[in-house]
Amino acid sequence: MYSPGLGLQYALGPLEGRAELVGEASLKIRETKLSDEGAYYVSVILDELGEERKYVNLNVLVQPKVSVGPANPYVVEWSKNVTLSCTTKDAKPPIKALFWEKDGVRIQTGEGGKYTKGNMKAPFLIIRNVSKNEAGRYACVVDHVTGMHRAELMLKVIYPAVITNITKSVTGDRISLHCFADGNPKPEITWTKAKSYVPLDSRHFPDDGMATHVLVNVMANDSGVYICTARNGYGVGESRSLRIVVADEVQKPWKHSPHVAIIAGVAAAVAWVIVCTVLVTCIVHRKRKRNTAAVPRYALQLSYLEGKRKGASEHERRYARVLYDYDPKDDDELRLRSNDIIDIIRGDNEGWWFGYLNGRCGLFPSNYVEVITVTEREALRLGVPDIAISGCNEEVRASIRDKANKEYYRSLPRRPKERPQKPVCPAHPNRSRGAPRHSGHSKC
Template sequence: MDKVPAVLVAVITFMCAEAATVKPSTPTIITVRGMEGDSVTLPAYFRKDYRLFALTWNKLSGGMYGTRRAVYMFSPATNSTMSFGPLENRAFLTKDRSLTIVNAGTKDEGLYVLTSLLDVVGQEEHYVLLEMHAPPQVQIGVPSPLQIVEATSLTLNCTVDQPGALIQPLFWRKDDVIVDTFHVVSEQESNQSYMSTLFLASVSRAQSGNYSCVAKHIGGEETDSVFLEVTYPAKIINISEANVVLQGEDVILRCLAEGNPVPSLSWLRTGDPDPLRSIVQTVYTGSRTLKMARSQANGSGEYTCVAANGVGKPHHESVLVSLSVVNAVTKLESKTDVGLGLMSGSKLYTILVIAGSVAAAICLLVVLLLLAFLLCRRGKTSSRRHSDVQMNNMATATHNGRVNGDKPDVRPHRTSSDKGTPAAERRFAKVSTPYESDQCGFLTLQVNDIVEVLRTDNSGWWYGYHRGKLGAFPAACVEMLTLSKSSSQKKLSASSETNLISDKRTVTS
């Protein structure tokens, strides 16, 4: 610390004596607020357009007109400074002559006066009131994380002790975003307590997050936080659809659920209370896959996925699994059975391929015969043999449905001259069970229809002719007719006539 010259001491002594008698009529007081442990600055005000001879900071005891105690002095003439008493070695002047106190505390609170000695003007005084505050203590008072069930209400109370340093009311933040939800700041109960209430009605899962109560004060801000975790019941959001699996193949069922906490999933078979243990993988949390390797026919049934997480009731969804056995179709009870036989019979596929090939060959042969018939008819030269052939062809065309310009019937009727089975040995069957099919290469049959059987097979599927069409049909749907030779010929004639009438109606329509 610099030594103070005798002249400066005399000036200061004179100023202190004069100041003791000064009683400003309407002094102006400026209030400065500071936090304990921080540095605070008392601003200096004096006329800058006059020469400054001396400057003194005094702390008053007993009010504005109480006892003054010098804490800091400055002489511009010698550029000398000195700190005294409680501010010794803790205070310094800024460039504008304001007084800065380092590591300020409650003991530094009080009223300060700045006395300036100016040329011509004389003495001026400026008053500053210093208030010191402790940092506010913020507390929400609930454990973190805080779990709450979805759709319920929540009230959070935030209490602040030592609120004197607050510069604005308390407010709330969620994940660093100010909460706009309704909340109440209570009246200040005393100088030592302050409270804010946050109310959330019907909490949703989207409101999960970190909630902070914020107290802004002159030294910054103080906060207390709680993490809100919204729980909700488990719910299955995706499950495998009902499916049909061939015997010997693996059955894979998948189940996906959501919930908080993350739900646990298990698979049950209807009628069996014990969970299935053939769970082979968990793709990710909340998902469960059931795999039954090399399934057997007795594995058919209803399988249920159950999701639970301790919140609310468990959620479950079921899926139906049908295991199909691949073998020859011996009897078809219904249209559904027929369809299943079409899907699962490997021999049937071979029959269909052969039937399609035969049908295509027959159609090609009929077209060639028709072309030959037309060419022969238009020939300019003919012989009796040709005329007989032409007569026979015309008779055949008439018999096959070419009447009055009708389209020819392309059915492959057999005659006694054809190779293979004679006409008298043609086989017919009567339809006992209806069968419908919209697939190419299959016949549609009604009860009591007569079908000409062209080929039989141990697979359960026969090949025949009915109403101008060739195709496959289930053997279980018909009953073979046993006729004598004369009866067979009558039946053949009646069946052909019926087919001709049916074909003609079809062409006419």
């Protein structure tokens, strides 16, 4: 109420303390509330003309309150299906659109893809078979007449240690062995030599996920298999090996050169032959250096034990045979072809399993495969018809099983008894139906 004659103005009722007169007849309301919405009228009373009223309707717009969950940060395990919730309330009028962003980029959702839901009808976002690539900052964004509003959370993915690369660099008689690993938490990387459980001295670079072991003044006793192992306390450790073979020292030709004996005899008899002796010795020495340089002091052989899990014996492993072809939809999935043999790393229920195939680890649909035994796996590797394994003839099955077992144990490496100083061939787990792959320049 305002009385210009008396110079008085009052704000009464729910507007008390929040409203004031601005200009000649304008009303200003501070800290607007939803309860302030409604019809307002101004009444002007003149001494001669009487009272006149005008009406105005006030609509109050309320910004939406957006919240996401289940937690921030939200920590999940590798290969699980993850659901991120998004709720909005107190929006007036209702929101116009809802979508999700990852690291500031809008997520494209669709049935059968990596991301599903996450829209007006289903505001929760489902991430299928989460991998390390899905880690990041997620935001639920709503479009409202008052602007864009969002709530964010950080998604962290726990995944087992994986060795991404193992390399070597050679400089003279110095060999550096480099091992790179990835995982969350950050893995502990160690170098060991075969038959020894004592970790070798290594330089660690935790930020780069690398450990380096350096061999200085390489000698024959440095030959052997060097194993890199990565562990992070989640799942089981992974190891790969690098074989180094140091060749025997090149025989010094001058020790057996007939020129030396001839020159020595002549030198004992005639003094002036000393000059000739020096010349001949220089020539022979130069030739010896050329011959020695032509033969390397050591040779390197690489052999990987991809995805080897520490402590898992052959009989503890599980295998699956592919029934139907499958083309991966994402980078963390395996490409399946009928009759491929997958080494199962994890698969306890229906849905998506995690395994090893053709040199890489990844996810695969469990309904595309059937679990097989070690015997069946070896029979398939030997090319035995499937009917012989799954048929009803027990005698045939026993014969095939016996043949497969004999072939398998025959393929295992044998420890040399006569020459224990030679490096022992490490076991190469058969990862597919074909023969195991070897790398390097020589075979065990």
